Amino acid sequence: MAVLLLAEHDGSAVSESSLKALTAVAPLGAETHVLVAGGGSKAAADHAATLQGVSKVLHLDDEAFSVRLAEPYAALIAAQAANYEHIVAAATASGKNIMARVAGLLDVMILSDVTAIESADTFERPIYAGNAIMTVKSKDAKKVVTVRTATFSAAEAGGAAVVEAITAPGDDASLSEFVSEDKAQTDRPQLTSAKVVVSGGRALGSSENFAIIDRVAEKLNAAVGASRAAVDSGYAPNDYQVGQTGKVVAPDLYIAIGISGAIQHLAGMKDSKVIVAINKDEEAPIFQVADYGLVADLFEAAPELEKELEKVAG
Amino acid sequence: MKVLVPVKRVIDYNVKVRVKADNTGVDLANVKMSMNPFDEIAVEEAIRLKEAGKASEIIVVSVGVKQSQETLRTGLAMGADRAILIEAAETVDTDVEPLAVAKLLAKVVEEEQPGLVLLGKQAIDNDCNATGQMLAAVLGWPQATFASKLEITDDGAQVIREVDGGLQTIKIKTPAIVTVDLRLNEPRYASLPNIMKAKKKPMEMKTPADYGVDVSPRLEVVKVVEPASRQAGIKVGSVAELVDKLKNEAGVI
Numbered sequence: 025m026a027v028l029l030l031a032e033h034d035g036s037a038v039s040e041s042s043l044k045a046l047t048a049v050a051p052l053g054a055e056t057h058v059l060v061a062g063g064g065s066k067a068a069a070d071h072a073a074t075l076q077g078v079s080k081v082l083h084l085d086d087e088a089f090s091v092r093l094a095e096p097y098a099a100l101i102a103a104q105a106a107n108y109e110h111i112v113a114a115a116t117a118s119g120k121n122i123m124a125r126v127a128g129l130l131d132v133m134i135l136s137d138v139t140a141i142e143s144a145d146t147f148e149r150p151i152y153a154g155n156a157i158m159t160v161k162s163k164d165a166k167k168v169v170t171v172r173t174a175t176f177s178a179a180e181a182g183g184a185a186v187v188e189a190i191t192a193p194g195d196d197a198s199l200s201e202f203v204s205e206d207k208a209q210t211d212r213p214q215l216t217s218a219k220v221v222v223s224g225g226r227a228l229g230s231s232e233n234f235a236i237i238d239r240v241a242e243k244l245n246a247a248v249g250a251s252r253a254a255v256d257s258g259y260a261p262n263d264y265q266v267g268q269t270g271k272v273v274a275p276d277l278y279i280a281i282g283i284s285g286a287i288q289h290l291a292g293m294k295d296s297k298v299i300v301a302i303n304k305d306e307e308a309p310i311f312q313v314a315d316y317g318l319v320a321d322l323f324e325a326a327p328e329l330e331k332e333l334e335k336v337a338g
Numbered sequence: 339m340k341v342l343v344p345v346k347r348v349i350d351y352n353v354k355v356r357v358k359a360d361n362t363g364v365d366l367a368n369v370k371m372s373m374n375p376f377d378e379i380a381v382e383e384a385i386r387l388k389e390a391g392k393a394s395e396i397i398v399v400s401v402g403v404k405q406s407q408e409t410l411r412t413g414l415a416m417g418a419d420r421a422i423l424i425e426a427a428e429t430v431d432t433d434v435e436p437l438a439v440a441k442l443l444a445k446v447v448e449e450e451q452p453g454l455v456l457l458g459k460q461a462i463d464n465d466c467n468a469t470g471q472m473l474a475a476v477l478g479w480p481q482a483t484f485a486s487k488l489e490i491t492d493d494g495a496q497v498i499r500e501v502d503g504g505l506q507t508i509k510i511k512t513p514a515i516v517t518v519d520l521r522l523n524e525p526r527y528a529s530l531p532n533i534m535k536a537k538k539k540p541m542e543m544k545t546p547a548d549y550g551v552d553v554s555p556r557l558e559v560v561k562v563v564e565p566a567s568r569q570a571g572i573k574v575g576s577v578a579e580l581v582d583k584l585k586n587e588a589g590v591i
């Protein structure tokens with residue numbers, strides 16, 4: 025039976041995380057359909073149709089699906105479920121919100137944050153903040169899966185799927201209602217897709233000082249991340265948090281500045297290819313995972329790093 | 339309005355987790371266990387609602403081994419009014435799956451008729467991030483996950499959620515499910531007098547059979563292994579050396 029992938033998109037293109045989730049389901053070797061919903065989402069549906077491995081796009085052009093409320097989305101997906109053995113989304117905040125509800129509606133156990141699909145019923149997922157990797161075999165007839173996308177590459181063009189219009193099931197929208205959204209404005213690359221990530225911790229001391237991290241990131245065209253302590257203290261917005269209960273990233277280069285390296289933080293970045301740590305405490309646990317460690321005061325080292333990077337670039 | 343708060347007994351977040359040599363799970367014998375940190379935040383929020391006159395009674399409920407009584411006592415000492423333990427596992431190695439937990443909680447909801455169920459967004463042991471959403475599905479209730487602010491209104495609640503890219507505000511009708519994120523509040527510590535008082539608060543003992551719920555797992559654990567470990571690298575002496583290594587040795591800039 026086929027695979028249904030729930031796509032996230034901005035109206036014109038499928039998101040990077042959904043493209044990675046598409047790559048992740050390839051080992052299933054099954055026909056893959058992509059669900060694109062939202063008002064004015066035709067361009068995104070057309071984009072989905074061009075992706076390698078996609079044989080059909082289910083398209084719902086409906087304003088009610090533009091904000092990703094869990095109740096109508098879960099009802100929509102559950103209504104399509106009969107034709108699919110696997111129902112998959114990227115393990116983003118939205119994916120986790122919607123897909124666990126889908127699993128509840130279908131009376132199956134969710135497979136959260138899957139890092140590898142071994143076969144149609146066997147999946148690998150990290151538990152205990154990534155301190156253990158569990159392989160599970162699902163006994164459910166349908167598998168509802170969220171994929172931890174950090175280590176997958178984005179699916180590329182190379183398909184020519186049909187786009188089929190679908191309709192929404194009954195109106196479930198009255199349960200919850202969108203009010204507003206306050207998105208952190210940044211022209212930096214996205215945390216979960218950037219090749220380089222520079223993160224700051226509690227040691228930055230204030231949101232003004234956190235700008236040091238932004239400046240280093242700018243020199244590297246990097247995304248900015250943060251530890252929980254930096255977010256809790258208000259130095260950085262909530263969606264910068266990297267870790268067990270924040271975002272999971274695996275860039276080519278991760279630079280941790282003034283971050284101690286608690287297991288909850290490591291859970292979100294230890295699959296990065298190269299890790300750099302700058303910390304004034306040479307005993308800081310972050311050095312145990314760092315390829316390059318610099319024991320230094322960040323308030324001296326970070327501005328110097330900015331200058332040195334400028335030289336390299338120039 | 340009654341508020342129901344499901345709390346899970348998990349390995350303490352400070353404990354270094356070790357995978358068992360036979361690869362069947364992680365070693366939970368003789369390690370420190372605590373209330374899941376997100377559930378402390380949920381209990382705290384319920385107490386604040388009660389203090390503000392928005393909640394009338396707080397019921398904490400846990401699904402798991404007998405020892406989860408300790409976790410429930412912690413909730414009672416913080417300020418919950420009574421507790422329900424659903425003994426659904428005989429050994430600490432059995433993790434009752436979110437789907438089964440959600441079904442049991444749905445039965446408790448039917449009996450208790452709370453206006454709000456406040457759960458953690460995620461249990462730090464299985465890292466599922468699912469129970470609240472599944473419970474909402476089973477009940478057909480609205481859900482507001484990853485809450486960083488909760489406001490009870492006349493006809494429901496307004497919730498600020500931590501989402502990708504920033505914050506989202508939604509309105510939900512009650513009764514509803516809310517799962518809490520880290521920034522919602524800072525949980526209090528129980529005072530000694532309150533710990534003593536908690537010993538006298540009522541705790542009901544139940545089993546899945548009482549509710550007619552089948553808790554047998556849907557996922558079979560094939561194996562549990564250690565993650566690939568990372569070797570510590572080298573210390574560099576200066577920023578200039580660091581940049582040189584990144585450029586010429588690692589080739590990442």
Ligand SMILES: Cc1cc2nc3c(=O)[nH]c(=O)nc-3n(C[C@H](O)[C@H](O)[C@H](O)COP(=O)(O)OP(=O)(O)OC[C@H]3O[C@@H](n4cnc5c(N)ncnc54)[C@H](O)[C@@H]3O)c2cc1C
Pocket residue numbers: 224225226227250251252253254265266267268269270271281282283284285286287288289292302303304305308320321322323351375376462
């Ligand atoms: C349920 C739960 C979930 C969590 N989830 C996450 C998560 O997703 N992500 C996460 O990051 N954390 C998470 N945490 C928190 C985690 O346990 C740590 O508390 C947090 O990561 C610490 O942040 P930090 O390293 O910035 O701060 P600290 O641990 O305080 O470290 C600051 C570091 O800066 C160094 N330093 C100080 N001054 C300077 C200076 N001038 N120059 C250079 N270095 C300096 C210090 O030596 C120290 O190592 C979670 C915790 C819990 C309980």
Ligand SMILES: Nc1ncnc2c1ncn2[C@@H]1O[C@H](COP(=O)(O)O)[C@@H](O)[C@H]1O
Pocket residue numbers: 343344345346347374376377380399400401402434436439456457458459460461462464465466467468469470
């Ligand atoms: N066994 C359990 N007993 C009580 N509450 C639970 C249990 N399992 C999960 N929960 C609740 O559901 C939340 C999310 O857990 P999970 O879906 O396992 O990540 C937790 O923070 C608890 O509030």
